[in-house]
Amino acid sequence: MKSLGSIRRDFAPWNDPNAKPYIQFDNVTKKFGDFTAVNNLSLTIFEREFFALLGASGCGKSTLLRMLAGFEEPTAGRILLDGQDLRGIPPYRRPVNMMFQSYALFPHMTVENNIAFGLKQDGMPKPEIAARVAEMLKLVKLEQFAKRKPHQLSGGQRQRVALARSVAKRPKVLLLDEPLGALDKKLREETQFELMDLQQSLGLTFVVVTHDQEEAMTMADRIAIIDKGEVMQVATPAEVYEAPGSRFVAGFVGNVNMFEGRIARGEAGSASIDAGNGITIRTDNAGNAAAGTAVTFAIRPEKIKVSSAKPAGAVNAIEGEVYDIAYLGDMTVYHVRLDDGQVVRASTMNAARITEDPLSWNDRAWVSFRPDAGVVLTR
Amino acid sequence: MSNAAVTTATSSRATDAGKSALARLGAAFVGRLVIIIPYLWLLFFFLIPFVIVFKISLSQTAIAMPPYTPALDFRDGISGFFAQLRQLSVDNYTWLTQDALYFNAYVTSLIIAAISTVLTLLVGYPIAYGMARAPATIRPTLLMLVILPFWTSFLIRVYAWIGILKPEGLLNQMLLATGIISQPLIILNTYTAIFIGIVYSYLPFMVLPLYSSLEKMDYSLIEAAKDLGCPPTSAFWKITFPLSLPGVIAGCLLVFIPAVGEFVIPDLLGGSQTLMIGKTLWNEFFANRDWPVSSAVAVILLLLLTVPIMLFQQAQARAQEQDK
Numbered sequence: 001m002k003s004l005g006s007i008r009r010d011f012a013p014w015n016d017p018n019a020k021p022y023i024q025f026d027n028v029t030k031k032f033g034d035f036t037a038v039n040n041l042s043l044t045i046f047e048r049e050f051f052a053l054l055g056a057s058g059c060g061k062s063t064l065l066r067m068l069a070g071f072e073e074p075t076a077g078r079i080l081l082d083g084q085d086l087r088g089i090p091p092y093r094r095p096v097n098m099m100f101q102s103y104a105l106f107p108h109m110t111v112e113n114n115i116a117f118g119l120k121q122d123g124m125p126k127p128e129i130a131a132r133v134a135e136m137l138k139l140v141k142l143e144q145f146a147k148r149k150p151h152q153l154s155g156g157q158r159q160r161v162a163l164a165r166s167v168a169k170r171p172k173v174l175l176l177d178e179p180l181g182a183l184d185k186k187l188r189e190e191t192q193f194e195l196m197d198l199q200q201s202l203g204l205t206f207v208v209v210t211h212d213q214e215e216a217m218t219m220a221d222r223i224a225i226i227d228k229g230e231v232m233q234v235a236t237p238a239e240v241y242e243a244p245g246s247r248f249v250a251g252f253v254g255n256v257n258m259f260e261g262r263i264a265r266g267e268a269g270s271a272s273i274d275a276g277n278g279i280t281i282r283t284d285n286a287g288n289a290a291a292g293t294a295v296t297f298a299i300r301p302e303k304i305k306v307s308s309a310k311p312a313g314a315v316n317a318i319e320g321e322v323y324d325i326a327y328l329g330d331m332t333v334y335h336v337r338l339d340d341g342q343v344v345r346a347s348t349m350n351a352a353r354i355t356e357d358p359l360s361w362n363d364r365a366w367v368s369f370r371p372d373a374g375v376v377l378t379r
Numbered sequence: 380m381s382n383a384a385v386t387t388a389t390s391s392r393a394t395d396a397g398k399s400a401l402a403r404l405g406a407a408f409v410g411r412l413v414i415i416i417p418y419l420w421l422l423f424f425f426l427i428p429f430v431i432v433f434k435i436s437l438s439q440t441a442i443a444m445p446p447y448t449p450a451l452d453f454r455d456g457i458s459g460f461f462a463q464l465r466q467l468s469v470d471n472y473t474w475l476t477q478d479a480l481y482f483n484a485y486v487t488s489l490i491i492a493a494i495s496t497v498l499t500l501l502v503g504y505p506i507a508y509g510m511a512r513a514p515a516t517i518r519p520t521l522l523m524l525v526i527l528p529f530w531t532s533f534l535i536r537v538y539a540w541i542g543i544l545k546p547e548g549l550l551n552q553m554l555l556a557t558g559i560i561s562q563p564l565i566i567l568n569t570y571t572a573i574f575i576g577i578v579y580s581y582l583p584f585m586v587l588p589l590y591s592s593l594e595k596m597d598y599s600l601i602e603a604a605k606d607l608g609c610p611p612t613s614a615f616w617k618i619t620f621p622l623s624l625p626g627v628i629a630g631c632l633l634v635f636i637p638a639v640g641e642f643v644i645p646d647l648l649g650g651s652q653t654l655m656i657g658k659t660l661w662n663e664f665f666a667n668r669d670w671p672v673s674s675a676v677a678v679i680l681l682l683l684l685t686v687p688i689m690l691f692q693q694a695q696a697r698a699q700e701q702d703k
Binding site for chain 2: 069070071090091092093096097098100102104105106107108117118121122165166169
């Protein structure tokens with residue numbers, strides 16, 4: 001298997017055994033009354049990393065961020081920042097800044113004064129504050145809005161003011177709580193790249209909380225997938241997508257087809273999986289799962305080919321009936337109902353404008369995939 | 380041919396315009412009516428009574444029914460009415476400036492009202508703040524407790540303070556019993572008693588607007604301030620307090636305005652020697668039966684209070700602007 005590394009070629013401190021972790025969650029538990037928001041969780045984040053905490057709402061990802069900012073104290077465990085235990089340090093003494101989901105801009109202050117707020121707290125000399133504010137306004141392209149109040153700005157402009165305010169103090173770590181949640185799709189996509197550029201140019205460590213997997217995949221060096229207060233997997237976007245560690249992760253990130261079965265015959269790495277109803281799947285990615293183990297075979301829709309005739313020489317080919325077709329312009333999604341009733345989702349890029357041999361509803365069709373296309377999950 | 384068609388089209392359009400103009404006129408009338416009703420209300424319940432009081436303040440006291448002249452009637456026709464109008468004078472206002480009693484009463488009232496307002500704010504702000512930060516489930520109960528005293532007559536509640544504050548009253552008995560003091564404190568019939576009475580009676584008018592402005596404040600603003608390096612006390616003065624200013628102004632004016640003209644509290648708790656304009660007004664009206672002078676006192680009081688009322692309205696407008 002080729003490398004499933006970082007999008008930044010030279011940046012992978014998590015693979016370096018000598019790299020010093022910058023932020024460390026050590027067996028952190030947080031309870032609110034009877035409810036356990038974070039359950040014995042451990043994580044390491046490295047300096048200059050763009051780290052995403054991805055999970056459904058209520059999974060505890062925001063609580064992690066709030067503990068890092070100092071608004072909540074862990075019930076058990078400890079959080080280290082650059083080797084220093086953060087317990088007992090109030091938010092106003094922590095070298096981290098947060099960009100709030102609601103932006104939390106001070107409504108009675110101008111854009112300028114919002115950005116200057118943290119700098120004034122630090123007792124920075126006035127000329128320096130003015131220079132830094134000007135620099136920040138330039139960075140977020142809001143120079144002509146300096147004297148406006150937050151309620152005179154659009155949603156996108158407010159987001160940028162919040163961002164400018166939170167990076168103005170040059171914090172060691174910038175925490176972003178659903179930073180793009182309130183923006184519309186187009187603006188969100190543009191802003192994702194702006195955030196990445198900003199992180200690169202300022203050289204800060206970013207920890208972003210999001211429920212939007214696309215957002216996490218686009219921006220982050222590594223993603224931690226959180227469920228019910230526990231870490232399910234920490235990996236690069238490519239790893240999370242192509243080599244998910246569990247059924248939950250495979251199902252949570254992107255679309256996936258899953259076949260339940262048992263390892264029938266295991267060789268070095270490759271295996272046959274008996275998925276019942278006469279379906280046998282041959283795969284190269286069985287790892288060291290022993291024969292007889294109950295496994296899930298997971299395969300992404302774009303790795304499945306749909307054709308009207310059985311492809312010659314295909315290792316895995318299963319017959320079924322076209323059940324649904326969704327034409328999305330850039331690609332077409334086929335839902336093929338196999339003879340055992342299971343529906344397989346397959347997507348094809350529409351590289352050519354006109355397809356020969358187009359499939360239609362209720363046509364007999366074959367789904368086929370290569371032996372290295374899917375992954376075998378035991379959890 | 381085409382010309383005719385155009386004419387027809389034009390005329391039909393004109394008819395449409397005529398119809399819609401009529402409809403518009405009707406709609407405009409209904410729209411006006413909606414505005415006219417509150418103005419009529421103001422006319423009958425504010426402007427006309429005020430004009431009557433103002434007219435009496437320009438009259439002379441007389442032993443008659445009503446106790447002033449001229450009474451302004453049409454018994455002698457229009458010319459008689461105008462002859463009566465000419466009898467009106469500003470003598471009563473001149474009189475108010477000549478006797479230091481009135482000036483002192485106004486000044487004392489304003490000072491007492493101002494001090495009481497500040498005291499009420501000091502007592503009310505922590506209460507409102509505590510209520511706004513209380514768990515959402517118990518807030519309605521707390522709100523209810525603030526409004527609860529209104530269920531008892533204001534007069535009875537002020538009377539009750541006599542029982543508490545008098546030399547042999549509850550407060551002194553308690554303090555003597557616990558040995559904190561050896562001599563009963565003289566509180567009743569002093570300015571202190573007036574302050575206590577006003578702060579107690581007007582506290583809900585301070586707490587409610589403060590609460591409503593503090594309650595709608597987004598708590599993440601405080602978190603943001605702390606996050607940017609601001610300790611809690613400083614965050615209060617830089618964020619919470621400025622954002623609650625509309626509530627502070629509303630509460631202060633709701634206390635200050637009625638406190639200036641307060642009569643019951645100084646009369647019952649302040650004793651006979653307190654000089655407040657409400658009491659002076661009462662004396663002129665009921666003891667001296669001098670309606671013209673007391674009307675003049677009332678008109679001046681109203682003018683004095685117009686300034687804070689205008690400030691109040693400006694603050695309200697600004698608060699609405701911010702909400703947008």
